[in-house]
Amino acid sequence: MRPARALIDLQALRHNYQLARELSGARALAVIKADAYGHGAVRCAQTLQDNADGFAVACIEEALQLREAGISGPILLLEGFFEADELALIERYDFWCVVHSWWQLEALERSTLSTLSTPLTVWLKMDSGMHRVGLHPAEYQAAYQRLLASGKVAKVVLMSHFARADELDCPRSEEQLAVFQQAREGITAEVSLRNSPALLGWPSVPSDWVRPGIMLYGATPFEQEQAVAARLQPVxxxxxxxxxxxxxxxxxxxxxxxxxxxxxxxxxxxxxxxxxxxxxxxxxxxxxxxxxxxxxxxxxxxxxxxxxxxxxxxxxxxxxxxxxxxxxxxxxxxxxxxxxxxxxxxxxxxxxxxxxxxxx
Structure with a gap:
């Protein structure tokens, strides 16, 4: 047979997840979207399921694959839902769901008991400067209050995403953090801000939940050498x-x-x-x-x-x-x-x- 193959070191995967936990002192969602960045989502999830606080995927198809493979822990849909009728599946399979747009929030508000009878765990995303998806900072407080008032939500985690955390000398991450902190002032809720580069290079950023992705697989997100990233083990x-x-x-x-x-x-x-x-x-x-x-x-x-x-x-x-x-x-x-x-x-x-x- 053709000799090309990819060896996946599952012990290195465990090591990198534990490093994320150690660096953050927080709960960590293992990001295994895109088939665990090509490493095989099911096998990676099975390897981490006894230790991981949960998993994060891009979409409901990826999440369903994990549930069908017996993964029972929390699974966050990073892009939320694309159609309102996905809410029934989100409730049925007990997924956590990002809300990043007003139409998603309004779809939650309109959902009926036949669609959604159990309140969801929602991660409310703010656009603090990435300008991709997320609610405008000026609208964030109102969105949070509407979610709570809807009766459709059991818990809200506040989140945002850094655009330039892989640039260690760039002030953009600190600017985004300031925007986020000002916009959520007065809201008492758990926060998730740190992805892999923020975990490795921005230790002062607060996060109750972290989202290690590329670092799980042992690759640095930085172009230059970085001492903490050097502790990663290639998977x-x-x-x-x-x-x-x-x-x-x-x-x-x-x-x-x-x-x-x-x-x-x-x-x-x-x-x-x-x-x-x-x-x-x-x-x-x-x-x-x-x-x-x-x-x-x-x-x-x-x-x-x-x-x-x-x-x-x-x-x-x-x-x-x-x-x-x-x-x-x-x-x-x-x-x-x-x-x-x-x-x-x-x-x-x-x-x-x-x-x-x-x-x-």
Whole structure:
């Protein structure tokens, strides 16, 4: 069988969740939307369910998949509901629900006993400066009071989302925090503000609930080195093998478009991995890879099913040698930086390569 595969270290996943708890001193919703960022939502949830305070997903389809797999803890719908008739399912499966728009609040108010007979746990989202979704700060108090008066809500958690928490020298997060604090003044309720970059880099931000996402999977959200992020353990190792070796003289092109031309006699290793597996097509020559535990580089253009690496200085490497594309030795963040991407996208784009779980 084709040797490309992704190894998922479940012990590292547990470690990263516990680190989120340790850093925050708060309850933590493990964010496992988008199939746990490509790591497999069901298996990740099953691994964490005895310790996690709950889970967060993007939509009701993802939440239903978890319930059907036996996950019984709290599950928050980060985008709330898209149609009012989803409220019946939200009640039936005991989901928590974000409300970020007036139409959602009004749909809750209009719901009847046949649709919604049990009050919901609602997370009321404020647009404190992200300008994506969320209620305007000037409307926040009124929305909170209407939720309480509706009789449809058992509990409200106040939340917002930072736009630039991954920029450690940027004042925008402090500005958003000030907007949030002013707009919720006088409301006594639990608060959720800290996502992964805020958890790792903004310890003074208050949060009764934190929402670790990318950090669960062991990747840093920062472009620069950061001491706390260095404690994360990579969860996914994307690997394959050398399936062919070529000996080329100087001056020979490799791959589509002749993006690499050998400057000296070069041993080229062909790897069963390409952009159809999710490896970034735009990763340039020089992007790090490891062959049998030794660092070398990608050369030439990534194609659909194969890519090429430099074996010139690795005389022991050859046919069948193990290649780590990213993982514990080659960090996904380093590959992403070379490719003009982010580790979130690398993980979420993974396809075709089967997931193999370790430490379950």
């Amino acid at each position: 996914m190792t994307l690997e394959s093998k050398i399936i062919s070796v070529r000996e080329l003289p100087a001056g020979e092109p490799v791959g589509y478009g002749a993006r690499f031309v050998s400057e000296r006699p070069t041993r080229v290793g062909v790897v069963a991995m390409g952009y159809a597996d999710g490896y970034p097509r735009h990763a340039p020559t020089g992007t790090p890879v490891a062959v049998d535990g030794q660092l070398t580089r990608l050369i030439g253009r990534v194609s659909m099913d194969m890519l090429t690496v430099d074996l010139t200085d690795l005389p022991q490497a050859g046919l069948g040698s193990r290649v780590e594309l990213w993982g514990k030795q080659v960090l996904a963040s380093d590959v992403a930086l070379q490719a003009g991407s982010i580790p979130y996208q690398l993980f979420c784009n993974l396809r075709r390569a089967p997931l193999l779980y370790l430490g379950g």
